[in-house]
Amino acid sequence: MVRKSNGKKGFTLIELLVVVAIIGILAAIAIPQFAKYRINAFNSAAQSDLANVKSALESYYAENFTYPSP
Numbered sequence: 001m002v003r004k005s006n007g008k009k010g011f012t013l014i015e016l017l018v019v020v021a022i023i024g025i026l027a028a029i030a031i032p033q034f035a036k037y038r039i040n041a042f043n044s045a046a047q048s049d050l051a052n053v054k055s056a057l058e059s060y061y062a063e064n065f066t067y068p069s070p
Contacts, residue, residue: 061067 057067
């Protein structure tokens, strides 16, 4: 904090602008990374779902010696 000549404590406008700029820069870096992680999570979930479907189809085939018809 910066002391003003009248004895009051507080932040200057420049200090507040610097903090806002730093937060903006960090947000600009973080948001694209978050989007990338989100896409990777969706892709992983889809691959897991496909593996589960494959397992279910193979289990059906093992019991019935044929795959289910659509």
